Structure formats: C-alpha cells, structure tokens
Amino acid sequence: MARLKQTYSENGFFGIGILNNVDEINIGTLWRSAYILGASFIFTVDKKYKKQTTDVTNAWQKIPLYHYDSIDDLIKNLPYDTPLIGVELSEQASELSKYKHPHRCVYLLGNEQSGLPQQVLAKCHQLVKLPGDYSLNVSVAGSIVMYDRVSKKAD
Numbered sequence: 683m684a685r686l687k688q689t690y691s692e693n694g695f696f697g698i699g700i701l702n703n704v705d706e707i708n709i710g711t712l713w714r715s716a717y718i719l720g721a722s723f724i725f726t727v728d729k730k731y732k733k734q735t736t737d738v739t740n741a742w743q744k745i746p747l748y749h750y751d752s753i754d755d756l757i758k759n760l761p762y763d764t765p766l767i768g769v770e771l772s773e774q775a776s777e778l779s780k781y782k783h784p785h786r787c788v789y790l791l792g793n794e795q796s797g798l799p800q801q802v803l804a805k806c807h808q809l810v811k812l813p814g815d816y817s818l819n820v821s822v823a824g825s826i827v828m829y830d831r832v833s834k835k836a837d
Contacts, residue, residue, distance in 0.1 A: 694784070694785035695722040695786050696720075696722060696783075696788065696789065697721060697722055697723040698716055698724055698725075698789040698790075698791070699726055699748075699756075699789070699791065700725075700726055700727070700791045700824075701728060701790060701792050701798060701802060702792070702793050702796070703793055703820070704793045707821075709726065709747075711821035711825075712724060712791075712821040713745070715821065715825040716828065717745050719825070719828040719829060719831075720828075721745060722745065723745055723746045723748060724747050724748075725747065725749065725750060725756070726747070726748075726749050727750045727752065727753055727755070728750075728751070728752065753801075753805055754805075756790075757805060760788055761786065761788075763786070764786045764787055765784055765787050765788070765808060766805065766808075767784070767787050767789045767806065767807065767808045767809070768808070768809045768810070769789055769792075769811070769824070770798045770803060771797065771812075771815070771817065774809055775811035776810050777810075778812050778813070778830055779813070781810050782834075783830070784808075789828075790806065791820050792820070794817050794819060797817065810827065812826055
C-alpha cells in the first residue's frame with residue numbers, strides 16, 4: 683500500500699492525541715495510523731506512553747510524540763492559530779460525514795471508558811462525532827477521523 687502523505691502546502695497540518703489513555707497499545711496503533719495518514723505529530727495528555735510492539739512501522743522514528751500533563755498544558759502549547767477539535771459522542775458535535783476539517787488543527791480523543799470530560803469539551807474549539815451510538819476503540823476512532831480528513835483533502 684502506498685503511503686498517503688499530507689504536506690503543509692497541500693493540506694495544512696494536523697496532530698492527534700489521547701486524553702487519559704487506558705491501554706498503551708492504543709498509542710502504538712494510533713501512532714502507526716497517524717504516520718501512514720500524514721499526521722505531523724501525536725500526543726498524550728495525562729498519561730505517558732511506553733513503546734509497544736503495535737508500532738511495526740517504527741513511526742516513533744518518523745513523527746514525534748509529545749506529552750502534556752493536563753488539558754491546560756496542551757492548550758497552552760497548541761500551535762499558533764490552530765483549533766482543538768474534540769472527538770466525542772455529543773449532541774453538540776458535528777457529524778463526521780458532514781464535517782469540514784480545518785486547514786490546520788489538533789484532534790483530541792478521550793479513552794473508551796470515559797470519553798472527554800465536560801470540562802475538556804468546553805475547552806475545545808469544535809466537536810466532531812463518528813456515526814453510531816457506542817464508543818469505538820480510541821485508536822480506531824482516531825484512524826477514522828484521520829482517514830476522513832485525508833479523503834476530503836482539508837481546506
């Protein structure tokens with residue numbers, strides 16, 4: 683399979699990460715997907731990551747992983763003029779199928795058990811939701827969001 687690559691000049695940039703990750707395998711899987719789908723970086727908030735065998739592409743050598751101690755730490759370090767997009771099953775969220783991805787943004791996922799807390803949702807600039815009534819595995823949800831972005835060629 684050919685590697686899908688986004689560059690700033692074509693489609694801006696994006697990062698993706700997980701708040702309070704429960705299973706470290708999800709980070710390795712998300713990292714691999716992020717590399718393949720053209721993310722500029724990934725990150726964790728609250729819990730750090732240890733290298734896992736799920737990263738068979740050695741994505742850790744190709745795109746950086748950042749860690750933030752809290753949601754406020756993440757927000758303080760967002761790139762200039764880059765919105766934080768929460769991915770959550772919420773009535774206030776736009777449906778992914780109708781969503782227009784920003785030219786540059788950072789996607790934030792919650793863990794499968796508790797999602798994104800209300801105080802975190804309130805700090806997001808936009809919210810997007812995947813179809814269905816139940817939570818998906820966090821690395822699967824992140825992969826779907828990234829694929830949607832690539833397939834729509836963000837503005």
